[in-house]
Amino acid sequence: xxxxEYLKFAIKSAKLTNRKFAEKYGVSAAYISNIVKGKRLPSxxxxxxxxxxxxxxxxxxxxxxxxEHFAKEKLGINFDILLPAQxxxxxxxxxxxxKISSLSDNQRKVVCELVDEFSKxxxxx
Numbered sequence: 041x042x043x044x045e046y047l048k049f050a051i052k053s054a055k056l057t058n059r060k061f062a063e064k065y066g067v068s069a070a071y072i073s074n075i076v077k078g079k080r081l082p083s084x085x086x087x088x089x090x091x092x093x094x095x096x097x098x099x100x101x102x103x104x105x106x107x108e109h110f111a112k113e114k115l116g117i118n119f120d121i122l123l124p125a126q127x128x129x130x131x132x133x134x135x136x137x138x139k140i141s142s143l144s145d146n147q148r149k150v151v152c153e154l155v156d157e158f159s160k161x162x163x164x165x
Contacts, residue, residue: 043109044078047090050106051076055095064093081114084145091141104137111140115152 051072064071076078082090087110095103111117117140124154126127140151 043081043106043113044076046102046106047072048076048094050094050098050102053099054094055101056097061093065090081110084114087114088145091114093158100134104134106143111137115148117152117155148152 050060051058054061058065058072059069062072065072075082091103091107094106098106140148141152
């Protein structure tokens with residue numbers, strides 16, 4: 041699944057329609073439709089506003105899946121490289137996502153840069 045599909049699922053999980061979510065978010069239904077259809081991704085700031093609306097209405101699992109896919113598609117963060125193979129992978133992934141989601145945009149940018157540098161180092165080995 042891509043981010044747009046996860047957003048659609050999160051909106052439905054929150055028992056909202058795209059139109060009602062757009063109203064709460066303060067944007068047009070067409071804007072939300074374009075994101076859900078995969079035609080565009082929201083900015084980091086816009087995603088932060090989206091998640092602030094959805095978080096109280098959705099389960100933690102849906103919240104973390106949505107956040108993870110935004111991070112992968114928009115920020116280029118692949119959490120799989122940060123986690124041990126198997127075992128308690130899901131729990132560790134949730135812990136990492138919680139921590140990252142609480143960071144400011146600038147802090148998330150720094151995390152992305154660090155992950156990129158670690159990835160480069162690992163490819164050189």
